[in-house]
Amino acid sequence: MYAYTEFDQTFIEQRAAQYRDQLNRWQSGALSEDEFKPLRLQNGWYVQRFAPMLRVAIPYGVVSSRQLRVLAEIARTYDHKDLSSIDTTVAGLSDVTSLPDHCAHFTTRQNVQFNWIPLSKSADVMDLLATAGLHGIQTSGNCIRNTTTDAFAGIAPDELVDPRPFAELIRQWSTLHPEFAFLPRKFKVAITGASEDRAATRWHDVGLRLVANDDDDLGFEVSVGGGMGRTPVIGRILRSFVPAFDILDYLTAVIRVYNRWGRRDNLYKARIKILVKAEGQAYIDEVDAEFEALQTVDGSPNRITATRFAEVAAAFSPPSRDQGAIPTQEKIAAILAAASRDEAGFDSWLIQNVRPHKVPHLRAVTLSFKRVGYAPGDATAAQLDAAAQLADTYSAGELRVTHTQNLVLPWVRCDALPALWRDAKALGLAKPNIGLLTDMIACPGGDFCSLANARSLSLASAITARYQDLDELMDLGAIDLHISGCINSCGHHHSGHIGILGVDKDGQEWYQITLAGSDGASIGGEARPGRVVGPSFAADEVVGAIEAILDTYNHLRVRGEAFIATLDRVGHDPFKAAAHQARLATA
Numbered sequence: 001m002y003a004y005t006e007f008d009q010t011f012i013e014q015r016a017a018q019y020r021d022q023l024n025r026w027q028s029g030a031l032s033e034d035e036f037k038p039l040r041l042q043n044g045w046y047v048q049r050f051a052p053m054l055r056v057a058i059p060y061g062v063v064s065s066r067q068l069r070v071l072a073e074i075a076r077t078y079d080h081k082d083l084s085s086i087d088t089t090v091a092g093l094s095d096v097t098s099l100p101d102h103c104a105h106f107t108t109r110q111n112v113q114f115n116w117i118p119l120s121k122s123a124d125v126m127d128l129l130a131t132a133g134l135h136g137i138q139t140s141g142n143c144i145r146n147t148t149t150d151a152f153a154g155i156a157p158d159e160l161v162d163p164r165p166f167a168e169l170i171r172q173w174s175t176l177h178p179e180f181a182f183l184p185r186k187f188k189v190a191i192t193g194a195s196e197d198r199a200a201t202r203w204h205d206v207g208l209r210l211v212a213n214d215d216d217d218l219g220f221e222v223s224v225g226g227g228m229g230r231t232p233v234i235g236r237i238l239r240s241f242v243p244a245f246d247i248l249d250y251l252t253a254v255i256r257v258y259n260r261w262g263r264r265d266n267l268y269k270a271r272i273k274i275l276v277k278a279e280g281q282a283y284i285d286e287v288d289a290e291f292e293a294l295q296t297v298d299g300s301p302n303r304i305t306a307t308r309f310a311e312v313a314a315a316f317s318p319p320s321r322d323q324g325a326i327p328t329q330e331k332i333a334a335i336l337a338a339a340s341r342d343e344a345g346f347d348s349w350l351i352q353n354v355r356p357h358k359v360p361h362l363r364a365v366t367l368s369f370k371r372v373g374y375a376p377g378d379a380t381a382a383q384l385d386a387a388a389q390l391a392d393t394y395s396a397g398e399l400r401v402t403h404t405q406n407l408v409l410p411w412v413r414c415d416a417l418p419a420l421w422r423d424a425k426a427l428g429l430a431k432p433n434i435g436l437l438t439d440m441i442a443c444p445g446g447d448f449c450s451l452a453n454a455r456s457l458s459l460a461s462a463i464t465a466r467y468q469d470l471d472e473l474m475d476l477g478a479i480d481l482h483i484s485g486c487i488n489s490c491g492h493h494h495s496g497h498i499g500i501l502g503v504d505k506d507g508q509e510w511y512q513i514t515l516a517g518s519d520g521a522s523i524g525g526e527a528r529p530g531r532v533v534g535p536s537f538a539a540d541e542v543v544g545a546i547e548a549i550l551d552t553y554n555h556l557r558v559r560g561e562a563f564i565a566t567l568d569r570v571g572h573d574p575f576k577a578a579a580h581q582a583r584l585a586t587a
Contacts, residue, residue: 001062001398002168002315005134015137016130019043020123027120034461044136045122049450050086050096054114055139056129060149060167060191061110061401067387068399070132071112072384075102078121079114079381096447096574099375099457104384105370106377108441108492109147109188110401111139115448128132136470138176142183144174148190150198151402154316155364155410157356161210161218163193165313166247173248180255184262185270187255200403200519202226202235203495204526205272206254206330211241218244222288224254225276228489233273234530238284248302253290297402318359319396319411326361332414339418346421348432348470354417361414365394367407367429368439372464374551375457376442377405386427391430394420404441406434437479437550438464441492445485445502452485454502454509454539461482462543476550479563480519494529495519497564498546503536510536513545515575516567541583548582549575 004012026036040552044055056071073484081101105113117125123421129135138145147167154162168188174180180187192199193210201207207223219241242250261279263269276283294300309321319361340347355364367387370376379387387407394416395409402408407415412420424430440463443449445456460483467473482496486503493499497516517530538546550563552575557566567575 001319002059002164002312009130009133010054012130012135012137013134014317015043015135016123016126018217019126023119023123027358038141040119040122041140043126043139044139045119046140047119047450048448049113049298049446049452050448051082051116052119053448054117054122054125054136055107056112056114056134056136057139057146058111058401059136059171060147060153060164061151061403062113063399063401064132065391065397065399067132067134068384068388070134071104072127072381074117074125074128075104075384076381077381078117078125079103081116082118098373099378100373100380102379102381103375104381105375105444106379106401106405106407108405108443108490109146110151110403111146112401115444129144135471141181142185142187143181144177144183144187144189146188147171147174148188148204148403150192150194151400151408152355152364152410153193154318155357155359155362156194156196156198157358158196158360159194160212161193162313162316163191163208163210164316165190165309166210168312169248169317170251173251173302180259183255183259184264185267185272187258187272187326189251197520197527200492200521200527202234202494202520203228206251207235208247210244213241220244220247220250222247222250222254225273226527227271227273228492228494228529229271230268230487231273231277232489232494233277234527234529235273236276238287244306245306246300248304249294249300250291252302253287255293256290256470257286258337261286265584280331296495319398327413327415329360331472332361336417339421343418343421345425345430345432346418348474349421349425350417350429352432352434352436352474355432361415363412363414365409365417365420365424366402366434367409367424368431368433369406369429370439370464371428371431372461372468375444376440376460379407383427383429387429390420390423390427390429393423404439406439425451432470434475435478436473437467437476437481438473440464440481440483441496442483443485443490445483449485449490451488452502453487454485454511456483456485456491456500456502458539459500459511459542461559463546466543466547476553477562479550480517480547482517492519493517495527496530497567498549499530501544504535509539511539511542512536513542513549513579515549515562515572518564531572533572533579535580537579537583541586544582544586545579548578552578562563 025031046053190201190204191208209221213347223235395411400408442456442460446452480497483500484491484493495517501512513533514530520527
């Protein structure tokens with residue numbers, strides 16, 4: 001995995017020292033709250049409903065066991081729920097009080113967040129992060145945010161090219177970019193090299209897909225203007241092929257025109273998706289002209305050289321480990337068959353949580369952080385330490401944060417799978433629900449976020465509790481359930497096969513349900529927003545509506561047909577009718 005250079009490490013340490021000075025000046029009164037706010041935001045420090053929230057950057061989701069242990073130390077030492085100033089009798093706070101303490105939270109942007117660190121301790125946390133090459137730079141603000149990618153990048157059998165070296169080059173190019181530090185709005189880039197779009201590229205401000213042309217030259221298909229929020233938009237393909245080493249110049253053109261033309265007078269119309277939709281071909285023509293000028297007039301200032309690419313790509317070579325002879329496929333089959341026969345539950349875990357690998361004797365294993373009693377994506381300090389130990393023992397010290405809020409061990413030997421399963425099961429991280437209904441995405445919602453209209457975690461908990469029968473879950477099959485507490489869509493509800501959106505009705509929590517959305521990975525690469533199932537539901541009606549929708553699926557599906565395929569075949573009407581019939585029954 002990539003390791004920061006001495007320059008990077010020095011920069012992070014200096015940035016932490018700079019932040020400590022800013023914090024001290026704010027605490028002494030030398031900086032006003034308005035002056036300090038942009039400074040803390042530039043380092044990932046928000047102030048949420050009850051306490052500060054820190055967002056830590058995990059570039060393209062790759063994290064080492066050492067870094068995970070530092071995150072565990074932060075959770076253990078600094079992330080403590082302080083309810084002393086909170087009226088816990090207020091309706092809706094039961095989720096906050098009942099959740100485990102000392103937690104980190106994996107986000108849909110492949111980052112890590114903490115929800116209870118006081119600002120008085122924030123400089124100490126920044127110093128501790130810096131010791132492991134971690135920081136919060138550009139996790140907030142109107143700048144180019146963390147570039148995300150496929151959690152299985154570099155190991156997926158369906159991959160044309162590993163996108164991680166390009167993601168790292170984008171990180172280097174975009175960090176503190178002087179021209180793009182104050183864009184009209186935040187800007188998000190996703191990249192994939194696989195045929196299955198597990199990075200949801202078309203939902204991003206810029207989506208990059210590695211492709212080869214007829215001459216086998218490597219390049220990018222570039223989509224621009226995707227996004228969720230109030231106006232869900234699928235990104236428009238601006239170019240089907242940009243030479244791979246010219247991608248930074250093309251990104252410069254795309255963002256420069258956005259920076260020049262984007263709305264700054266209206267927060268809700270400031271994202272690039274609004275500009276692309278409004279200007280259409282005029283925007284594309286301007287990008288093309290800017291790109292041509294960069295190449296012909298400016299001499300391609302950001303072109304990636306073959307030497308530079310080779311240097312970065314070398315850091316992503318598969319890890320070398322001396323763990324004995326490589327097992328034959330026959331031996332692997334015998335080991336796995338014996339474990340499936342002798343250990344109840346291993347077979348289900350093997351099916352749901354273990355994926356194929358480019359290297360025949362390796363597998364990628366997902367640790368499930370979707371469990372009863374925890375918010376989706378939450379991990380206690382003890383669990384973070386334990387996951388780090390699993391990575392050291394089984395995965396060359398490397399893990400990946402997924403956009404579905406789990407952790408992946410990318411370098412697991414097949415003959416070690418039974419031992420890994422036993423260890424992960426003992427930790428409560430081997431639930432075989434990856435890709436199933438309870439492997440849901442959920443934002444923190446009204447329990448934490450000051451922007452939310454409604455709680456997400458209570459619904460996630462109720463749905464998880466209802467669908468604990470593994471046989472039932474596996475029979476229902478692959479279903480993406482996404483929950484957002486407000487229209488900002490941090491829970492990606494638009495792209496869920498089933499989406500749930502919290503809305504406000506006269507100060508009360510209500511929820512819209514959408515059906516048949518996709519992030520682009522589940523239905524032949526077609527990203528699309530879900531459609532609303534009529535009027536919104538009260539909180540106590542949602543689980544019943546979900547049950548009715550899934551009962552309708554069981555009734556209407558043909559053998560082997562997935563939920564999303566049944567929806568496409570029969571349409572929304574039967575599911576909509578069932579959901580509202582369930583509401584009448586509840587009333």
